[in-house]
Amino acid sequence: MYSAAWTGSLVRLILIFLAAVIMGLWYGNLFLWLFLAALVALGWHLFNLYRTERWLRYPDEAEVPDAAGVWREVQAHIVRLQRRNRERKKSVRRLLKEFRKSTGAMPDGVVVLNPQREITWLNKAASRMLGLRRKVDQGQRIDNLVRHPDFIKHLNSRDAKKPFSVASQLDGSVQLSFQLIPYGQGQQLLLVKDVTREAHLERMRRDFVANASHELRSPLTVISGYLDNLVGEEDLQATWGEPLHEMHRQADRMNSIISDLLELSRLESSSSVADEIVDVGGILSLLNKEATALDDAPEVTLALDSEAKLRGSESELHSAFSNLVSNAMKFTPPDGQVSIRWHVDDAGGHMSVSDTGVGIAEEDIPRLTERFYRVDPGRARHRGGTGLGLAIVKHALQRHQATLEIHSELGAGSTFTCHFPGQRVKPLST
Numbered sequence: 001m002y003s004a005a006w007t008g009s010l011v012r013l014i015l016i017f018l019a020a021v022i023m024g025l026w027y028g029n030l031f032l033w034l035f036l037a038a039l040v041a042l043g044w045h046l047f048n049l050y051r052t053e054r055w056l057r058y059p060d061e062a063e064v065p066d067a068a069g070v071w072r073e074v075q076a077h078i079v080r081l082q083r084r085n086r087e088r089k090k091s092v093r094r095l096l097k098e099f100r101k102s103t104g105a106m107p108d109g110v111v112v113l114n115p116q117r118e119i120t121w122l123n124k125a126a127s128r129m130l131g132l133r134r135k136v137d138q139g140q141r142i143d144n145l146v147r148h149p150d151f152i153k154h155l156n157s158r159d160a161k162k163p164f165s166v167a168s169q170l171d172g173s174v175q176l177s178f179q180l181i182p183y184g185q186g187q188q189l190l191l192v193k194d195v196t197r198e199a200h201l202e203r204m205r206r207d208f209v210a211n212a213s214h215e216l217r218s219p220l221t222v223i224s225g226y227l228d229n230l231v232g233e234e235d236l237q238a239t240w241g242e243p244l245h246e247m248h249r250q251a252d253r254m255n256s257i258i259s260d261l262l263e264l265s266r267l268e269s270s271s272s273v274a275d276e277i278v279d280v281g282g283i284l285s286l287l288n289k290e291a292t293a294l295d296d297a298p299e300v301t302l303a304l305d306s307e308a309k310l311r312g313s314e315s316e317l318h319s320a321f322s323n324l325v326s327n328a329m330k331f332t333p334p335d336g337q338v339s340i341r342w343h344v345d346d347a348g349g350h351m352s353v354s355d356t357g358v359g360i361a362e363e364d365i366p367r368l369t370e371r372f373y374r375v376d377p378g379r380a381r382h383r384g385g386t387g388l389g390l391a392i393v394k395h396a397l398q399r400h401q402a403t404l405e406i407h408s409e410l411g412a413g414s415t416f417t418c419h420f421p422g423q424r425v426k427p428l429s430t
Contacts, residue, residue, distance in 0.1 A: 006069075006070055006073075008068075008069050008070075009069035009070045012069065013041055016037045016040060016041055017034065017037050017038075019037070020033040020034050020036065020037035021033070021034070045071075048065065048067045048071040051065035051067065052065060052067070052071065052074065052075060052078075055075075056078070059082075100121075100123075106123060106125060107125060107194075108125055108191060108192060108193045108194075109122070109123060109125040109126030109127075109128075109129045109130065109190075109191065109192030109193070110122065110123045110125070110126055110189065110190070110191060110192070111123075111126045111130075111142065111189070111190040111192065112187065112188075112189060112190075113142060113187065113188040113189070113190055114186070114187055115185070115186030115187065116141065117141050117142050117143060117155075117188070118139055118140060118141050118142075119132070119137055119138050119139065119140055119141075119142055119145075120138065120139075120187075121138070122134060122137075122138075125192070126190075126192050129168065129170075129176060129192050129194065130145070130146055130169075130170075130192065131169070131170045132145055142155075142190065143155055146169065147169065148166050148167075148169050150164075150166045151164075151166050151178065154166075154178070155180065161179070161180060161181065161182070162179070163177050163178070163179045164177065164178050164179070165177045165178075165195055165199065166178070173196070174194065174196050175194070175195050175196045175198075175199040176192055176193065176194060176195065177192070177193040177194075177195040178190060178191070178192055179191045179193075206265055206268050206269055209261055209264075209265055210261075210262065210265035210266075210269070213258045213261045213262050213265070214262070216254075216258055217255075217258050220251060220254055220255060220258065223251055224248070224251045224252070224255065227244065227247055227248045227251055228248070230244050231244050231245060231248055257388065260388035260389070260392060261388065263319060263388075263392055264371070264388060264391060264392055264395060267316065267392065267395040267396060267399065268395060273312055273313050273316070273399045273400060274312065274313040274314070274316075275311055275312070276311070276312065276313060276314050277309050277310075277311065277426055278309055278310045278311070278312055278313075278314045278317050279309055279314075280308075280309060280310055280317070280342050280349070280351065281304045281307060281309075281342060283314070283317065283318050283321055284302060284304065284321065284340055284342055284351070285302065285304075287321060287322055287325045287340070288300055288302040288325075288340060291325055291329050291338065294329060296334045297329060297334065298329065298332040298333065298334055298335070298336040298337055298338050298355070298356075299336070299337045299338070300329075300337075300338045300339075300340070301337070301338070301339050301340070302339075302340045302341075303339070303340070303341040303342070303343075304341075304342050305341065305342065305343035305344075306342060306343050306344040306349070308344045308349060308425050308426060308427050309425075309426045310349060310400075310420060310424050310425060310426065311423075311424050311425075311426055312399075312400045312424060313396075313399070313400075316396040316399065316400070317396065317400070319392055319393075319396055320392065320393045320396040320397060320418065321351060321353075321418075323389035323390065323392055323393050324353040324393060324416050324418075325338070325340065325353055326389065327353075327389060327390070327416075328353050328354075328355040328357065328414070328416075331355065331357040331358050331414075332355040332356060332357035332358075332413075333357065336355060336356040336357055336413075337355070337356050338353065338354070338355045338356075339352075339353070339354040339355075340352070340353055341354075344425055344427075346422075347419070347422070348419060348420045348421045348422045348424065348425055349419075349420040349422075349424065349425040350417055350418065350419055350420070351417070351418045351420075352415055352416065352417040352418070353415070353416050353417075354413065354414070354415040354416075355413050355414055355415075356412075356413040357413055357414065358410075358411065359408050359409050359410045359411050359412050359413055359414055360406075360408040360409075360410065360414055361410045362408075362409075362410075365406050365408060368390050368406060369390045369391055369393070369394040369404065370391065371387065371388055371391045372387035372388065373387060374387050390404075393416075393418075397418055400420060400424055401420075401421050401423075401424065402418055402419055402420045402421065402424070403418075403419045404416065404417070404418055404419075405417040405418075405419060
């Protein structure tokens with residue numbers, strides 16, 4: 001539906017050409033008069049176009065042209081769009097101002113980085129924590145200002161989205177947590193948090209567990225010694241035989257728990273991993289022999305598809321592999337099968353333990369590596385489990401930049417696979 005402006009412009013154009021036709025018929029040379037009418041119409045539109053373009057180019061100097069017809073409608077639309085644009089800019093500026101105020105009041109640091117990891121904005125907390133100057137350091141690369149080697153290494157890793165803690169370069173007693181969050185077109189948000197208190201509490205927890213375990217070991221050794229002597233007394237067997245055997249079994253279980261707690265504490269407190277050449281095939285062969293020698297043991301098979309070795313700590317890897325094999329043996333019936341495999345591909349090295357045992361429900365799998373978590377507490381205790389084996393496996397693998405993958409189906413067995421990165425694998429030829 002045409003507007004009044006378009007109707008008026010069309011009527012005006014028709015009248016011009018009608019007048020040209022009349023003049024051409026009256027004076028002759030009709031095409032010349034039509035050409036002159038077209039020039040007049042075109043000139044009028046070009047004049048209005050020039051005035052409108054000049055107004056748009058110099059909005060502060062030129063006034064809104066006083067045009068007629070459709071040009072007045074066009075200019076009115078432009079004025080409305082400009083007004084809407086100004087309101088939108090005011091709203092964006094207001095939101096940006098509120099954002100800066102809110103992030104400025106945050107106790108955590110916020111640094112906005114462009115695709116080149118140059119600082120485009122940071123709040124006061126980030127400036128204080130990282131020792132940056134808000135006006136001077138904007139435009140500088142973050143890795144040129146925060147020079148901690150571990151921070152730069154993590155920044156360039158694939159796991160930069162995960163929180164990462166390092167000591168502050170301003171004060172070594174302060175622990176800072178960094179998290180890099182991508183957004184927009186290649187931009188990144190660096191969140192900085194002071195986790196000194198959390199780190200101190202975690203250190204206190206580890207020290208408490210380690211010290212308590214050490215303190216418990218001595219009296220438990222004495223109790224176990226006396227129980228060994230009492231179990232061997234024939235005079236007590238008739239009356240106290242069963243209680244003594246149960247106390248002896250529980251003492252052994254407590255010894256196992258304390259040993260596992262000490263192992264976990266050692267893994268958590270140690271910052272470096274030994275750089276030994278570990279013979280994976282040798283460890284698995286020994287574990288295979290030990291598993292086969294057990295009474296009522298399921299059938300155990302070993303497949304060494306590679307002779308490659310690993311760089312790392314032999315004791316930690318032996319502990320991790322031993323826990324996986326031990327778990328498979330505990331929860332697989334005598335007529336079942338346990339398969340151990342070591343192979344290497346382009347992705348790295350892989351050690352897997354598969355069984356045809358009871359299996360694990362899908363909802364329990366994410367929690368298996370938690371301390372003292374048991375799918376079936378009663379059955380696990382009866383089999384002598386401490387609930388710490390998979391936690392030890394998880395920490396030992398993390399220290400070797402490895403991951404634990406678990407596939408299981410209730411009643412159909414489980415497969416635990418340790419994936420080691422390529423840099424940890426040492427081929428036989430080197």
